[in-house]
Amino acid sequence: MRCGLLFCLCLTGLASAAELLTDFRPSPLRSAHGPVVQVEFATAFLNVEPGSLALHLPGAMLNFRFDEAVWIVGYRTSLLDAQGSEPKENHLCHTFLGDQRVMQTGDQEVRGLYSDHYTPEIRLPDGFGVRAAAREPLHWMPMFNNRASDPVRVRMKVVLSVIRVKQVTKPLTPLYATLRSAQTPHLYFVEPGHDERKAEFELPFNGRIHFLGTHIHPYGSAVELFNVTRNESVWRGGRKLDSKGEMTGFDSYSNGEGYRVKAGERFRVTAAYDNPTSAPIDAMAGLYILYSRLSNGP
Ligand SMILES: [Cu+2]
Known part of the structure; x- marks a missing residue:
């Protein structure tokens, strides 16, 4: 598995498929609206310089699509250090995932989810989801902090929990x-x-x-x-x-x-x-x- 690019899909083994997420795996989540499956991706290791706040790192953003229509019902992000453990310090400012880039002012309506250090996981109430159409372009943006005096090297892992539209057993509310x-x-x-x-x-x-x-x-x-x-x-x-x-x-x-x-x-x-x-x-x-x-x- 090659992870030579700044961004890769190492955890799914989809490096060659790059931005198309198709590798659905069983999820521990359950829903009355259909089977929940999950798809994962991760960044390569990234250097976060000391004094960084709300930092966008070059190459850390990802544009991706699902090959088929899905309802996103859960989203989890976690940071990993070189040893594969979650760092104790708070290096995740926040992330956004959705159909457009999130503006932080004004009346913007997006179809998407977010995470931050203190809310690393969202599970929507059962029966609700964020709908993504087949092949619709989606954008993922992580932002980082480093309040320490030394650089840190971390990667971010993302788990998206979805219900495939073709497997829906009971309608969901967008x-x-x-x-x-x-x-x-x-x-x-x-x-x-x-x-x-x-x-x-x-x-x-x-x-x-x-x-x-x-x-x-x-x-x-x-x-x-x-x-x-x-x-x-x-x-x-x-x-x-x-x-x-x-x-x-x-x-x-x-x-x-x-x-x-x-x-x-x-x-x-x-x-x-x-x-x-x-x-x-x-x-x-x-x-x-x-x-x-x-x-x-x-
Ligand atoms: Cu922040």
Whole structure:
């Protein structure tokens, strides 16, 4: 198996097929809507220089397609070091996968998923999926951080869980996504102590929100989505800590029934950081919203 190019599909053995993902394997995931299979790919080893934040690495992005129509129902990314272990440090800023490149401002609707260090895996509520047509061009973009003083060498492995359209046994509901940041530009710095950033926006669709996930950096403490029109909180998530008080993950919202949205309602995303250090820290605060559309309004 050759991995001489900057990007390769080493794990699937599809290096010669490059960007066409066809190697479906059994998945441990189960769905009432059809058999779930998974397809994997990985980057080659990449050097991430010290001081890198939200770094795009040349050659680390991938344009790919499925040979047949699929519903993407799960997405997992993991970083591996030269020993094949997951590094303890946080080198994954975030990734995007979808039908277009994700813009971090404005009213963009994408069909895609994301991951970050604190939300490395998304499993959509059963019965929902992101639809990809046969041979439709899809784009995958990883971004990296290295807050240490030495370069690191890592590769990223991706597992996509899908239901093949030809194997669907019960209809699925398509999900669409939009990314909303509490701060633009999205990379900012937080002084020691408590910090909150807020942004308001309008959602232009009638539908239901079924998944909310955050993109957050170390010391991010809470993210809230608030419906300003109705004066009610939609969801508030916080960080997960281990027994030593180390941040290990962040809450997400996943619900088959979902939260109703009426076109034109205004929302506010608020992100809080608590910086316990004596120096400014880097921060990002994004909310990735996955929703279904209702043709006749909520
Ligand atoms: Cu980031």
